[in-house]
Amino acid sequence: MGDALRSQEVGTLRPDGNVGTRTKRYGGLERASGAQKYVADLEFPEALQVAIVTIPVGCADILGVDTAEAEAMPGVVGVLTAADLPSPMPRFGVSHKDRPVMADGRVNFYGEPVAAVAALTQEQADAAARVVKVDYRELPGVYTLDAALAPGAHLVQDPSDPTKRAGDALRETNVIEEQTIAWGDLAEQEAKAALVVEDSYSYPMMTQFPIEPLAVIAEPTDVGGLTLYTPVQHPYLMQRIVAGLVGKTLGQVHVIAPDPGGGFGGKQIPKYEPLMAFLALKLGRTVRLTLNLAETTTAIRRAGATVHARTGFTSEGDIVFHHVRIDYQIGAYADVAPRVMTKGSYVGGGPYRLPACLIEARAVLTNTPVSTAMRGYGAPQISWATESQITDGARRLGLDPARVRLRNLVENGEEFVKGEFAGKADGEWKQAVEKAMELAGWDDPLPPNRGRGIAVGIKSSATSGLSQSLVRLLYDGSAIVYAGTSDMGQGARTIWAQTVADELGVPLEKVTVISGDTDLVPFDLQTSASRSTVFMGTAVLRACRDVRRQVREMYAERVGVEPGELDDEPGAVLTAEGAVALDEAARIGLGALRGEVLGQGTCRLEGRKGHPLGGDASFYEFNCSISEVELDAGTGQFVITRHVSVSDVGTELNPIQVTAQEEGGAIMGIGQADMEQLVFDEHGRLLNPSAIDYRVPTYKDVPLELFTSAVENHDGPGPYGSKGMSEGPILCTGAALGAAVTAAAGVKITDLPLTAERIWRATRAAAEGAIA
Amino acid sequence: MSVGTGSLVTVTATINGETRTFTVPGHRTLLDALRSELGLTGTKSSCTEGECGACTVMLDGHAVNSCLVLAAEVDGHEVVTIEGLSVDGGTDLQQAFLEHGAVQCGFCIPGQVMSAEYLLSHNPDPSVEEIRDALSGNLCRCASYNRIVEAVRQTAEKRVSTRG
Amino acid sequence: MVTYYKAHAVADALEVLGRKDVDARALLGGTDLLVGLDDRLDSAPGVVVDLKGLADETPLAVEDSGVRIGLTVTMADLVANPTVAAWYPALVQAAGVVGSVAIRNRATVVGNICNASPASDTAPALLVHGANVRIASADGERVVPISEFFVAPRVTTCGRGELVTAVELPRPVPGTGSAFQRLTRRWGVDLATVSVAAAVHGDGRIQLGLGAVAPTPLLVDLPAGTDLADRAVLDPVLDEALAVATPISDIRAAADYRTAMVRELAARALQAALDSTRRTQA
Structure with a gap:
């Protein structure tokens, strides 16, 4: 197919071009000056403000909802309850259409909407929401993996409901999906092992914590449609899901997605938008929901996990087998969590040459807020265990953990997952390890109380995708690019502007980037899995080349030569007499009526049936991280004295953006390793939604020295040999930091986060054990 | 004395150099008043409990969390928001943010800029450690922390050398 | 409304x-x-x-006999005052870690004690500095030692119809040293998991102020003249003195960790207080 993703047309960097330089962020000044309009900044003077009604438990049957008093409150215009919605309750989802627009007779997680109140002011809506009377009977919900997997456990989803999980062999359990990946003979390999490391690990639930909270504005249109304003990473998915729920065509549902103030995966899948769509249509009024950070924390999270692993090593440090069982704690509904499980566990063996491997993974429903995508997807959870196993094996064999990794790492092109759906290395991964070791001073001796740890991580990127782009070269030599990628901070707009500037020879300041509007911008599947540079980047590149082809043909016709006699290159049409600047050639070609040249580009990757990832990965993100800590043995606190993160990015299209994303990913990874966790009580209530007790890193939690670097071999499938990046630095941070703490403290920690209390407890237990 | 018959308060304050008068309920925060009553949406609302710093503004020359100030409290006082700092083409500090890749999603950046300007107003040549201390109430989930520190350092150096 | x-x-x-x-x-x-x-x-x-516009309110007053912290004095005001910094190191160290810069520009010392959080940063320091709380009412004024001010979480002896107008600190006797230590979950802005202020007074008294280990901040006296440099002497003294700490388990830490940490921080704070004495003398 002509629009398939392939690597032979990636182009080369122009020595005088913008791509490959530290081009300043597109829209950066607007952001720094406060002029950028996020969803909450849009003015809708006539909009009603909305408050969501919830109950203070995680699992309950709803016996009645009395809205009479609320409806009589000052300023209240309307209240939406389940009774206002079609029957059966409309449900939505990606792989499983299991999530109700609002609680359907039963609350299945803390924070699930029971009603929504619309009033003239937010204060009025909040006051009325507090007097909506919800009569409920608490049920023995399952809030932990142990509870959900226990015999006779309360089932989060009703197995008798024919609309859900029909015909599913797992329907009488809380396991929504499972996956097994296996190759080689474990027993045969175990016989060769000089050492078997066996341990259990846990990875807590966490939250994306975008500083921009969730917000939705739903506005009925004059022609029976609906406009939604939401900071969503996937506007076209939002459009499809909401249109399906409210029974409108795609053309009737207009999604406007202003650039999100951070997403990190949490703004991909609809949350409150379907409810807001029904509310707007019921009232015939514009309605607005603006959450704060704590409410956002309650609404979006990453899956936690427990892992059990057995790993065999020869005395020289060859890994001969790895057996890992992982249960992901997802929420009450599927969202994208089954895919988090399948993609995360696929790389559960790590980027190693393993003669035998068995990976058994399950996605387990619990009565907790719905987990969704987050940077790294399901890989950090399993990497925490697998990489900690490698470190432990090396330590117990008296071998250098970095060199054990180098010894076992696959070469470029070699399989790290074997079998029908093999996964192969697509980069020179050892270079990242060697570079990280050099930057970290890996072999330098450390003072007392210091420890150093290393880990590597991989993650599969998109396995299917479709991105379409339009590029308009205008008569005055300026250009507009339409690209549906959501710029949530990764800098997508900047990359498109750089690409168009170089390919068309247009000055950077004359390129406009349009995105985030389903009425204006052509289709893009989604902004996820670090795909945009590769997929949308290729579509933009093709649209530019389509413009150049058209200019060349128009110009040839005007000057009376055969198009085949001309050629084009970035920014120019090549004639026998020499190069003609593209904008000049376009003006000649367009002639007296002026007009413009409209180029179109598409990039498509079809999935592969039966593949655990849904298809072959378009590329892998590979990262090596090294942490160095100084431990305060008295309190268990540590300072990260140095942290190194090196990722294989193919080509840096914008080195300063690469640095910012790499540092940001590393710091987020550090926070998720040493302080972050969501804690629920025995009623399923979230105890720490607020920023006071859900801690994220501050300036003072950044490593004293933070070094990031990129491996560039121009071997990626994206424009100019690029690969996606941004998730790499978070994949194995936990294991690198954990190994550093182990080295400094002399005890192995198997549970995250690495809090001072946890380290203190482990060292004290070890000391008491030594005495006893 | 009288506690007042209504809960509305009329506030007259200098906002970004202009005298503005507006009427708000007594519990309305400065943050909400700036954004709703005065249309100054550059000041961002996130945690609304003084933990994230996105709503930082200058009150009588001091950085404060506008979510923890009542609009009524600024009657007779002077408030400067991000809009009041900005000039066409951006300030030297804002430009330094761009040069150093400090602006990613951008949501926290107005607050970061306000806190950094406050620091530079009383400590014109801060060390890296002093910058980290001074800005640690401004969360950035993109974690542009080292980028911002570089931008503030560069701005301080330039300003100090310009002033001689 | x-x-x-x-x-x-x-x-x-x-x-x-x-x-x-x-x-x-x-x-x-x-x-x-x-x-x-x-x-x-x-x-x-x-x-x-x-209360920020009271015509009859005096802000920070430094006198020979001590310092009076009026009700509008912010943490930032306090930290910036050189006399306060010289006389009350523990208080200045504590005030300097209350929240963020923007918080310290607004938060007041009087507000901090009236809020009566068990984890208040300034309370342990004010305890070891021997602060007195001046409380006004329609009937006049009364002065309460801060050790008697805190009643329960969020409750003080300042009742309805009363107002704390100042916190007064006696000038330390020559040779006094003090220090503040706290444990937090991260290095940037945080609430204390445990905090300890220590004062080694020039007259031989040794005191500890403890935060976040009981329903109210606690003041503990160690035997005068305890040899702080000798852990063999100090450890049993601390064990006995810190038995008053009755921490709870919550989202920030478990009780046994707090118990261990209050002891660890007490030893560190005492050492730092002793060091500050020596610095003053030098």
């Missing part, structure tokens, strides 16, 4: 704060009061009494 009232004098503030028909709350920096204000004042007609 909340009514905002700006008091113009202490007597005026007292009158409103004493009224029984409204739920009146004193407003200083607002950094505690304004968090979730709507929810807390939901059921009562609420009045917020702003």
